[in-house]
Amino acid sequence: MSVKYTPVQWNRNxxxxxxxxxxxxxxxxxxxxxxxxxxxxxxxxxxPQIHNARAFGACAFVMLTVILCIGPxxxxxxxxxxxxxxxxxxGVMTAFVAITHAGYILNxxxxxxxxxxxxxxLYANSSFGQIAGFPFEIFGIFxxxxxxILAATSHDFWLKFLTPPVWKRLHYLIYAAYFSVAAHxxxxxxxxxxxxxxxxxxxLGAAAVIVLHIAAWLSERGEAAAKDGAWAKVAPVGAFRDGxxxxxxxxxxxxxxxxxxxxxxxAISNACAHQNGPLGEGKIIDCLVTCPWHGFQYDxxxxxxxxxxxxxxxxxxxxxxxxxxxxxxxANPPGTYVEPVPxxxxxxxxxxxA
Amino acid sequence: MSEKPFFVGYLPxxxxxxxxxxxxxxxxxxxxxxxxxxxxxxxxxxxxGAFRFDYGRQTVTGVIEMTPYPVLHVVEGNxxxxxxDSFMMTAAGKSGVDSRAMPLNGQLAQVSGxxxxxxxxxxxxxxxxRNGLRAAEGDVPEIPTEPQxxxxxxxxxxxxxxxxxxxxxxRGLAHKACANLCLLGDVPPIFVSTQPVLGSEFLLITGxxxxxxxxxxxxxxxxxxxxxxxxxxxxxxLVWEIDTDTIEVTE
Amino acid sequence: MDVAQAxxxxxxxxxxxxxxxxxxxxxxxxxxxxxxxxxxxAFRPLLIPAVLLIWPIILWRWWQIESERAAWAARxxxxxxxxxxxxxxxxxxxxxxxxxxxxxxxxxxxGIAPVQLTKGASQ
Numbered sequence: 217m218s219v220k221y222t223p224v225q226w227n228r229n230x231x232x233x234x235x236x237x238x239x240x241x242x243x244x245x246x247x248x249x250x251x252x253x254x255x256x257x258x259x260x261x262x263x264p265q266i267h268n269a270r271a272f273g274a275c276a277f278v279m280l281t282v283i284l285c286i287g288p289x290x291x292x293x294x295x296x297x298x299x300x301x302x303x304x305x306x307g308v309m310t311a312f313v314a315i316t317h318a319g320y321i322l323n324x325x326x327x328x329x330x331x332x333x334x335x336x337x338l339y340a341n342s343s344f345g346q347i348a349g350f351p352f353e354i355f356g357i358f359x360x361x362x363x364x365i366l367a368a369t370s371h372d373f374w375l376k377f378l379t380p381p382v383w384k385r386l387h388y389l390i391y392a393a394y395f396s397v398a399a400h401x402x403x404x405x406x407x408x409x410x411x412x413x414x415x416x417x418x419x420l421g422a423a424a425v426i427v428l429h430i431a432a433w434l435s436e437r438g439e440a441a442a443k444d445g446a447w448a449k450v451a452p453v454g455a456f457r458d459g460x461x462x463x464x465x466x467x468x469x470x471x472x473x474x475x476x477x478x479x480x481x482x483a484i485s486n487a488c489a490h491q492n493g494p495l496g497e498g499k500i501i502d503c504l505v506t507c508p509w510h511g512f513q514y515d516x517x518x519x520x521x522x523x524x525x526x527x528x529x530x531x532x533x534x535x536x537x538x539x540x541x542x543x544x545x546x547a548n549p550p551g552t553y554v555e556p557v558p559x560x561x562x563x564x565x566x567x568x569x570a
Numbered sequence: 571m572s573e574k575p576f577f578v579g580y581l582p583x584x585x586x587x588x589x590x591x592x593x594x595x596x597x598x599x600x601x602x603x604x605x606x607x608x609x610x611x612x613x614x615x616x617x618x619g620a621f622r623f624d625y626g627r628q629t630v631t632g633v634i635e636m637t638p639y640p641v642l643h644v645v646e647g648n649x650x651x652x653x654x655d656s657f658m659m660t661a662a663g664k665s666g667v668d669s670r671a672m673p674l675n676g677q678l679a680q681v682s683g684x685x686x687x688x689x690x691x692x693x694x695x696x697x698x699x700r701n702g703l704r705a706a707e708g709d710v711p712e713i714p715t716e717p718q719x720x721x722x723x724x725x726x727x728x729x730x731x732x733x734x735x736x737x738x739x740x741r742g743l744a745h746k747a748c749a750n751l752c753l754l755g756d757v758p759p760i761f762v763s764t765q766p767v768l769g770s771e772f773l774l775i776t777g778x779x780x781x782x783x784x785x786x787x788x789x790x791x792x793x794x795x796x797x798x799x800x801x802x803x804x805x806x807x808l809v810w811e812i813d814t815d816t817i818e819v820t821e
Numbered sequence: 822m823d824v825a826q827a828x829x830x831x832x833x834x835x836x837x838x839x840x841x842x843x844x845x846x847x848x849x850x851x852x853x854x855x856x857x858x859x860x861x862x863a864f865r866p867l868l869i870p871a872v873l874l875i876w877p878i879i880l881w882r883w884w885q886i887e888s889e890r891a892a893w894a895a896r897x898x899x900x901x902x903x904x905x906x907x908x909x910x911x912x913x914x915x916x917x918x919x920x921x922x923x924x925x926x927x928x929x930x931x932g933i934a935p936v937q938l939t940k941g942a943s944q
Binding site: 239241275278 | 574598615620742743744754
């Protein structure tokens with residue numbers, strides 16, 4: 217959470233996360249760079265620069281694949297949420313690995329010529345009119361620029377400054393980048409590769425990303441049945457559990473998290489002020505709604521983060537009609553206090569939460 | 571419905587989640603290591619081309635011929651390079667030696683540099699300036715030029731230097747931009763034929779009528795193609811005047 | 822080559838403008854629009870790359886905040902609708918490009934032998 221910005225807000229879990237991630241990257245690079253040359257045992261080894269470029273390029277692809285699998289995996293199974301927690305560091309590391317790959321390529325294939333290497337990169341191959349022999353470097357450049365933009369805007373300052381929706385839209389570039397990487401590989405190394413093991417590993421990675429994302433998207437679509445009317449129905453009173461929320465989707469597309477705390481109902485925006493994380497999928501800890509993504513906390517009655525933090529989310533009015541809990545779709549400005557609505561009888565499922 | 575563990579980033583992970591996360595961490599590290607092995611060990615053999623620094627610097631004398639790519643027909647050889655051999659030359663990096671060789675066209679010259687070798691193919695990367703290429707005294711012998719007729723060949727257009735060993739691998743589509751950049755820098759283009767032609771697997775390529783490789787052919791560099799053109803044997807070297815209109819990509 | 826040179830020059834210009842925007846934004850602008858940044862300096866160098874890359878978006882947001890044009894509720898409207906579209910486009914795109922790439926893949930035509938079409942004068 218904010219207060220004063222620092223370069224990185226470290227905590228124990230982030231240290232562990234980064235250590236595991238770096239260990240994985242180091243394992244990949246070490247095996248690729250130092251173990252496989254022994255295994256390959258070619259009469260004349262691949263140029264070290266090309267071997268290095270391939271190692272870092274392949275590593276960036278695998279890292280990007282893992283990163284893209286974490287999101288939908290956490291949607292489908294909440295136990296993966298901790299992997300989402302510090303994913304931005306994973307992304308920044310990927311950008312560094314990718315730029316190392318680009319550096320080796322640029323300083324080998326496009327160096328040693330009389331023209332500037334950046335100019336050479338852009339004009340050496342101009343066969344844009346064909347698929348085989350297409351200058352696939354263009355796809356790599358595009359993906360790299362996307363990764364750099366995402367890595368450069370990963371600080372929390374950019375979330376607050378750009379607002380989460382703008383930031384999120386910008387970060388949808390990751391999907392364009394992944395497609396671009398797939399094109400870069402398909403029209404590049406895949407054209408030459410005689411050992412099809414590489415092709416198989418590449419296709420399995422891409423298939424995992426596609427399947428998980430489609431599955432997450434379909435399951436989310438299934439959950440979200442739009443509701444109409446002035447007051448939007450949320451759920452029957454009996455469905456609420458103390459400390460947890462039910463999420464309602466309003467006709468305008470906004471989502472509301474209705475929490476039951478100490479026998480009273482309160483409604484706040486489902487979108488966390490930090491990264492628009494789903495507050496309704498969090499829980500109440502120490503009387504505060506806690507976001508499942510990065511642990512940002514809010515008072516459920518006012519939508520305000522506890523002092524000294526300054527984040528606020530909008531609140532909503534709640535009422536009970538018969539057995540049905542409803543919210544009014546007009547949001548109150550962020551931080552507006554709303555008196556919680558007591559539920560008439562204790563929740564019927566009281567014994568279940570124990 | 572049991573109480574599900576809820577992870578908050580800045581708090582210790584809840585007990586039941588820890589085993590799951592530990593397994594995920596181990597799997598991630600092991601998975602990345604395995605991926606590195608599979609992808610690294612799947613790399614193809616880059617072929618036998620190499621700079622032969624182990625041969626040491628080679629200095630020979632011969633007749634320069636602009637085909638238009640400069641070729642040296644050896645007159646006075648050494649223990650590795652025999653009189654009667656013909657070879658192509660490049661400068662350091664992605665450049666040819668055209669500007670240095672042009673004034674000496676048809677004359678005797680001494681060249682000095684490092685050999686690049688790939689099987690039967692070899693060329694020389696000359697030292698800089700006059701150390702690499704300078705006029706020599708002596709009689710200029712007649713270099714035979716023998717037309718060998720029109721041929722249809724299948725294979726790949728490569729830049730001679732990377733193919734001969736400046737890069738491993740130095741051919742193929744992933745290397746195409748680099749090959750184009752070499753060719754633009756006047757490194758001689760070489761055709762790798764699927765099967766030996768008149769005893770040679772490698773031919774120097776020029777455009778029709780002794781011109782440079784036409785730009786239209788650049789789109790086909792590193793692809794597998796079939797094309798037609800006249801072959802001439804110049805000294806010991808086959809030169810193929812590729813007819814770009816006849817280039818076809820093979821299946 | 823002219824196009825390539827123009828592109829490289831364009832990128833250099835983009836970066837130079839970005840550097841100017843970064844110099845102004847990170848010294849003056851940031852203090853005006855975000856109270857959490859006042860007195861915090863160590864994190865500012867980390868922001869430079871983003872300004873170099875996407876300075877037009879930063880100028881646009883800066884202007885929006887200064888002129889108080891953005892509706893407060895917009896910040897809480899989580900972006901979800903484009904997710905399905907993005908995922909579908911990416912998935913279809915990857916499948917298409919991988920299969921296109923594999924379909925144009927060539928194998929070395931080792932079986933095609935050289936054919937002499939005409940005899941040479943010396944033969």
